Amino acid sequence: MRRIVVVPSTLALLPEYAGIEDPIADLRRAVTDAVAWLPPGPVSILTSDSSPAARRIATALLGDRSDLPQDPDLTGMLVVANGTATRTEKAPGHLDERAAGFDEALRRGLATGDLAALKATDVVLGAELWAPDAAAFVGLAETAGAVSGVQVDYDDAPYGVQYWVVRWTCPS
Amino acid sequence: MTLKLGRHSFADDATLMMAIVNRTPDSFYDKGATWAEDKAFERVEQVVAEGAEIVDIGGIKAAPGVFIDPAEEKDRVVGFVDRVRQSFPGLVISVDTWRAEVGRAVCEAGADVLNDAWGGADPELVDVAAAYGAAIICTHTGGVTPRTRPFRIEYDDVVASAIADTTAYADRALAAGVDRESIVIDPAHDFGKNTFHSLELTRRLDEMVATGWPVLVSLSNKDFVGESLDLPVGERLTGTLAATAISALAGARIYRVHEVVETRQVVDMVNTIAGRRRPQRAIRGLA
Numbered sequence: 430m431r432r433i434v435v436v437p438s439t440l441a442l443l444p445e446y447a448g449i450e451d452p453i454a455d456l457r458r459a460v461t462d463a464v465a466w467l468p469p470g471p472v473s474i475l476t477s478d479s480s481p482a483a484r485r486i487a488t489a490l491l492g493d494r495s496d497l498p499q500d501p502d503l504t505g506m507l508v509v510a511n512g513t514a515t516r517t518e519k520a521p522g523h524l525d526e527r528a529a530g531f532d533e534a535l536r537r538g539l540a541t542g543d544l545a546a547l548k549a550t551d552v553v554l555g556a557e558l559w560a561p562d563a564a565a566f567v568g569l570a571e572t573a574g575a576v577s578g579v580q581v582d583y584d585d586a587p588y589g590v591q592y593w594v595v596r597w598t599c600p601s
Numbered sequence: 602m603t604l605k606l607g608r609h610s611f612a613d614d615a616t617l618m619m620a621i622v623n624r625t626p627d628s629f630y631d632k633g634a635t636w637a638e639d640k641a642f643e644r645v646e647q648v649v650a651e652g653a654e655i656v657d658i659g660g661i662k663a664a665p666g667v668f669i670d671p672a673e674e675k676d677r678v679v680g681f682v683d684r685v686r687q688s689f690p691g692l693v694i695s696v697d698t699w700r701a702e703v704g705r706a707v708c709e710a711g712a713d714v715l716n717d718a719w720g721g722a723d724p725e726l727v728d729v730a731a732a733y734g735a736a737i738i739c740t741h742t743g744g745v746t747p748r749t750r751p752f753r754i755e756y757d758d759v760v761a762s763a764i765a766d767t768t769a770y771a772d773r774a775l776a777a778g779v780d781r782e783s784i785v786i787d788p789a790h791d792f793g794k795n796t797f798h799s800l801e802l803t804r805r806l807d808e809m810v811a812t813g814w815p816v817l818v819s820l821s822n823k824d825f826v827g828e829s830l831d832l833p834v835g836e837r838l839t840g841t842l843a844a845t846a847i848s849a850l851a852g853a854r855i856y857r858v859h860e861v862v863e864t865r866q867v868v869d870m871v872n873t874i875a876g877r878r879r880p881q882r883a884i885r886g887l888a
Contacts, residue, residue, distance in 0.1 A: 440887040452884040514888070521888060588888035 510562030512591025520589020542576025607713020659697035686711030731778035743793030799825035
């Protein structure tokens with residue numbers, strides 16, 4: 430059995446950007462709990478090549494459990510990626526009407542373990558919608574094999590950026 | 602260094618607002634606005650709501666004026682300290698007095714800090730602080746008599762004088778048994794000083810901070826601000842806040858103020874810029 434956790438690539442998860450009050454307290458709680466659910470020992474990390482910050486976030490979350498080169502034998506995987514950043518007029522990339530549909534397709538794929546849907550993610554459109562991580566979802570679909578259990582811990586776009594925290598159980 | 606102010610303790614990176622509450626009919630800034638006890642109590646309620654950690658209750662204005670004997674001073678402050686103590690158990694109560702007799706009475710009533718604005722004029726004040734576990738503010742006045750204005754006072758080096766006198770006072774308090782964490786030094790702007798002296802103390806405040814004793818600054822609406830900008834009392838807030846910013850950058854810990862909200866914002870902003878305090882809530886560009 431493998432356990433896979435998806436968390437967003439927001440820089441607000443990094444300790445060096447912490448304020449006195451946490452603007453993502455609910456998200457952070459969900460992230461922390463999901464990461465704690467990963468099996469003990471080293472965890473492989475899956476991020477998009479275009480998002481170096483995602484690796485830093487993974488390292489910050491996993492500490493000495495980070496296993497930077499991907500190792501197929503590991504039973505834990507952390508995927509650091511999120512949806513679009515164009516969900517509202519106040520979103521970092523302002524409102525793009527196409528964002529909601531793009532995110533809905535990703536949501537369905539993540540919430541049902543629909544690997545074919547995730548594999549079909551339009552990475553070019555994702556870049557236009559300020560979702561530079563979208564390729565990581567394609568990578569996730571390619572590596573997961575099959576999904577036997579899904580739990581969605583977080584699904585919201587509090588700052589116009591679509592975040593998910595999702596746990597997958599995979600038979601192999 | 603951790604600050605222990607009577608019943609209350611504060612972390613070594615905490616900055617504190619000490620709000621001035623006058624039980625006087627004639628103080629320079631409020632001109633008796635809180636002379637009536639209920640008005641003074643309303644002022645306490647207001648500054649607590651504004652976030653002040655400390656109130657500094659004074660029964661005698663600093664400048665020369667009608668003689669107030671210890672009995673009259675006690676009439677003005679002791680009962681009031683008791684009332685504030687009962688109503689605000691979490692508030693640090695400081696009393697601005699130089700008299701040991703008054704200090705003893707206010708400590709009995711619940712005061713946490715003795716703010717000796719006149720630099721140890723009454724040598725027994727430190728014994729009172731030690732006996733009651735109160736904190737003491739050791740100020741520099743250049744040796745002048747309480748309630749006198751400075752007249753042609755000069756120093757070879759006003760900062761050196763302030764450091765020498767306040768740290769000697771601090772050592773005396775320590776020797777008397779006051780807790781090391783309950784001793785604060787204050788260069789006392791305008792006390793025994795002309796405007797040039799107060800400006801130099803502001804400019805070189807880091808030298809006082811470097812002594813290791815926590816530093817209190819009392820800048821609020823004072824004449825050195827007024828003379829620097831040629832502005833009367835009532836129009837000195839901006840200048841006060843500029844001096845506050847410089848003092849915060851130098852590392853002052855306690856700010857004795859009339860305006861709590863504005864001072865708190867300036868001190869927090871400066872310390873955030875200096876990297877000693879995190880932003881309250883940061884998401885811009887990070888989401």
